[in-house]
Amino acid sequence: MLNSFKKKILAGFLLVTLLCVVSLTTVSLLEARKIATNQMKKDGIAISNMVRKSLGKNKITDTKEMSTILKEIKKELKEDMVYLSVCNTNYKVIAHNDDNMINTGIENKEQFENILKEGKTIGLIFKRTTEDKVYNVSTPFYEDGKVVGIINVGISLEGMNKLIKKGLIETLGIALVILVISFIIAILIARNISKPIESMVTKVNRVSAGDFTVEFHAKGDDEISKLMSSLNKTMEVIRNLIGKIKDEVITIDGVSQNLSSSSEENSASTTQVSNSLAEVAESSTNQAQQINEATEALMRFGELLENVNDKVIDVASSSSNIKNSAHEGSIKIDNLVKSVEDIKENFLSVTDRISSLSGSVLKISEITDVINKIAEKTNLLALNAAIEAARAGEAGRGFSVVAEEIRKLAEQVLYSSKNIHTLVETVTTNTNEVSYNTEKVSEKIQVQANSIEDTIDSFKNILGEVEKITPEVKEVSQKLNMTMDKKDTILNNVGTVSNISQELSASTEEIAAAMEQQASSTEEVSSSAEELTELADRLATLVSNLKTE
DSSP: OOOSHHHHHHHHHHHHHHHHHHHOOOOOOHHHHHHHHHHHHHHHHHHHHHHHHHHTOOOOOOOOHHHHHHHHHHHHHOOTTTEEEETTTTTBEESSSSGGTTTOOOOOOGGHHHHHHOOOOOOEEEEEEEEEEEEEEEEEEEEEEEEEEEEEEEEEEEHHHHHHHHHHHHHHHHHHHHHHHHHHHHHHHHHHHHHHHHHHHHHHHHHHTTBBOOOOOOOOHHHHHHHHHHHHHHHHHHHHHHHHHHHHHHHHHHHHHHHHHHHHHHHHHHHHHHHHHHHHHHHHHHHHHHHHHHHHHHHHHHHHHHHHHHHHHHHHHHHHHHHHHHHHHHHHHHHHHHHHHHHHHHHHHHHHHHHHHHHHHHHHHHHHHHHHHHHHHHHEEEEEHHHHHHHHGGGHHHHHHHHHHHHHHHHHOOOOOHHHHHHHHHHHHHHHHHHHHHHHHHHHHHHHHHHHHHHHHHHHHHHHHHHHHHHOOOOHHHHHHHHHHHHHHHHHHHHHHHHHHHHHHHHHHHHHHHHHHHHHHHHHHHHHHHHHHHHHHHHHHHHEEEEEE
């Protein structure tokens, strides 16, 4: 919408003017309303004072006389007067120019309290029960120096509204005139500013099309004129620069053609040298690879020899260990034979003692049987004694107590004897089992002794074989050590040849890489020369389209 500098200036100017007009109109309207309200309050106070004088010496109870006076005053006043009334301290109308309003109450009583309390006069916009609004002025009504009621004067708001409306119309008219004048001034200012700018835009468009012969004519000494002068100096610098570019383009074209031909010749020579070096590098690489393979084979052979030598050393060491271990084992087995013989003798002694223990246990069993029989007989005797004591009556009571104690003692002996008999049977059973196991162990010891004798014979055979193999192992180890010494000499010679071959191959590869890099650089130079030639041609074409004369 605002697609031009001129429209933007007009829009900004009109917006500022419109804001000023609206602000001025609002302030004027509020001021007019304030003036009209103050005027109505003054008129109302004047009318209230006139009503108070007209009522004169009438008392608050003379309601009819006061209503008549109010009606006469209403007739004499302007049509803007809506009502005149008097109300008592209970806010009840007692006199009114309209008889229908007598004895009615006043709404919003809290607004009139200060009149009765402090005797103040108030003015406010009051909404009546008929929904119309009036400006009400209320003053105190005195009787004998005391406030006994309120005189109310209602003034119509139509006059104030007419006055405000008239002021608003006048203000809007003035604002409209100001707005039109501002619009005309804005057009003139915008045209004066935008005209040279539009001229500059047209000439700059010609420059963008390639016409650098354009000149900007400045008039005056304002910022736009200074901008045109700066543009003229800029155009002069650009014309000189384009002329120099044309001259340099011709020079660059010749240099790029010479550079391109030289690069092509250098590239051909470099390619030939690079191919020859590639063949030499390939031969060196193959030779180095073959030497490396031979070196690796020799190293694997050397590792195998070292492993064999280690194994032989281990065998020699193991043979010696076996011999020592077999000798120590033979000694320990001899000791073991002696221990087995001792164990065998001890077991025989234990067997004899267990047999003796079995006989003793049988004797203990016979003794417990005798004790059991004695205890049973003693128990019977104690029972008979108790029976005889009972027959004797009081004289046999002491004997009865003794007989009872003997019976209990006999029962305890019988109980203990039975326990001993049970234990003896258990010991007999265990002794029989131990005797049986002892015989089994004795048999196993005899078998173990036979096995140990066989083991002694095996150890003797091992010692004989180990003593035979030890000299042979030492001889093999000496021959392997001689072979290892010769292997190290061969590996050193082959390693020297391999290092020389690898250095030769690496040097050849480095030279080949350098030649390839040189060839690549030559190709890049040639490509850059061709691009420079094309760039010079394009630049010459572009510059030729620029108009400077």
